[in-house]
Amino acid sequence: MKRFLIPLAASVAVLASVSSASAAGRLVVYCSALPDWCEKAVETFGKAHDVKVSMTPIGSGSGYARILAEKDNPQADVWYGGTLDPHSQAGVNGLLEAYQSPMLKEIAEPYRNPATSKGHHSAGIYVGILGFSYNTEVLKQQKLTAPACWSDLTKPEYKGLIQMANPESSGTAYTALATYVQLWGEDKAFDYLKALHKNIAQYTKSGSAPGTATARGEALIGFGFLHDHAKEIKAGFPMKMVVPCEGTGYEIGGLSIIKGARNMDNAKKFYDWALSKEGQEVAATTGSFQTPTNVNAKVPPEAIKMDGVKLINYDFVKYGSEATRNKLIDRWIKEVKPIER
Numbered sequence: 001m002k003r004f005l006i007p008l009a010a011s012v013a014v015l016a017s018v019s020s021a022s023a024a025g026r027l028v029v030y031c032s033a034l035p036d037w038c039e040k041a042v043e044t045f046g047k048a049h050d051v052k053v054s055m056t057p058i059g060s061g062s063g064y065a066r067i068l069a070e071k072d073n074p075q076a077d078v079w080y081g082g083t084l085d086p087h088s089q090a091g092v093n094g095l096l097e098a099y100q101s102p103m104l105k106e107i108a109e110p111y112r113n114p115a116t117s118k119g120h121h122s123a124g125i126y127v128g129i130l131g132f133s134y135n136t137e138v139l140k141q142q143k144l145t146a147p148a149c150w151s152d153l154t155k156p157e158y159k160g161l162i163q164m165a166n167p168e169s170s171g172t173a174y175t176a177l178a179t180y181v182q183l184w185g186e187d188k189a190f191d192y193l194k195a196l197h198k199n200i201a202q203y204t205k206s207g208s209a210p211g212t213a214t215a216r217g218e219a220l221i222g223f224g225f226l227h228d229h230a231k232e233i234k235a236g237f238p239m240k241m242v243v244p245c246e247g248t249g250y251e252i253g254g255l256s257i258i259k260g261a262r263n264m265d266n267a268k269k270f271y272d273w274a275l276s277k278e279g280q281e282v283a284a285t286t287g288s289f290q291t292p293t294n295v296n297a298k299v300p301p302e303a304i305k306m307d308g309v310k311l312i313n314y315d316f317v318k319y320g321s322e323a324t325r326n327k328l329i330d331r332w333i334k335e336v337k338p339i340e341r
Helices: 035-049 060-069 084-092 102-106 136-142 150-154 171-184 186-197 209-215 226-234 264-275 322-335
Strands: 025-031 051-057 078-083 122-135 162-165 200-204 221-225 239-242 250-258
Touching: 025 035, 025 060, 025 264, 035 051, 035 078, 035 264, 051 264, 060 078, 060 084, 078 084, 078 171, 078 264, 084 122, 084 171, 084 250, 084 322, 102 264, 122 136, 122 171, 122 209, 122 226, 122 264, 150 186, 162 171, 162 209, 171 186, 171 221, 171 250, 171 322, 186 322, 200 209, 209 221, 209 226, 209 239, 221 226, 226 239, 250 264
Parallel strands: 025 051, 025 078, 162 200, 162 221
Antiparallel strands: 078 250, 122 221, 122 239, 122 250
């Protein structure tokens, strides 16, 4: 197998159902995976290790912003899930603890130390494939041909029928932007984004929202990480996933310990558990169908099979850097966003 500063979101604390009387300690987790996965993970870990866990669901961009705001007085111990880019930014800016878990030996080599700092500030816990899906019933109603490539999505017949997230707030959308630049070069990528913009009905705040809208027939086509779309298909919605013919990028789900964590021993225990076979197999039990990075973990049958998928050699160091990300997002804001649709 050869993601951003946004306003802080309100958080909800969720406590794992572990007896505080018998708990051997505490742990505070910021979780940027889907909420049901977050809850199941902290509950499972807390019971197994006799630790009382407090968990706050938070988007990956908001997670970085909060950790940065709290750098002089950290309020959490572990940052779990979400796209790697904000984790990378946090590592480069000195917000994370370096830690080489003994469980790294079970992690596929590209995901052991993937972040920009190359200082073991983050590890990868899952891989998610970028693509799009279309609603098969809406396709029939519109009497349109199914898209198979990124280039298809600029065709005039899809005007007003596509949803994607806004790269200002969404790591998913930034991954798409960076993917196009790596596929075609920056200028051609922005030519594509300008043409695509004319067909976009709505830019959503979150990366998972376009898939949800597509599942419910509110859009014909939705961009996203395909494991989110697999969950909708599993629930019975009429969607078909597409890995674009030109090739595509992917995400690595990040895992980091926050520098100055108050519960460092339990943070390391959680980190080790999250890298383990047992820890990574929790996701599928909640309907999250990413590919685990632990080579011994079972790959959910609903996950996109990596064999045969045309992936670009995504440069997580360059495109995870603050300078590159800000440059590309600023160009999108100036050149794409103002165009009338």
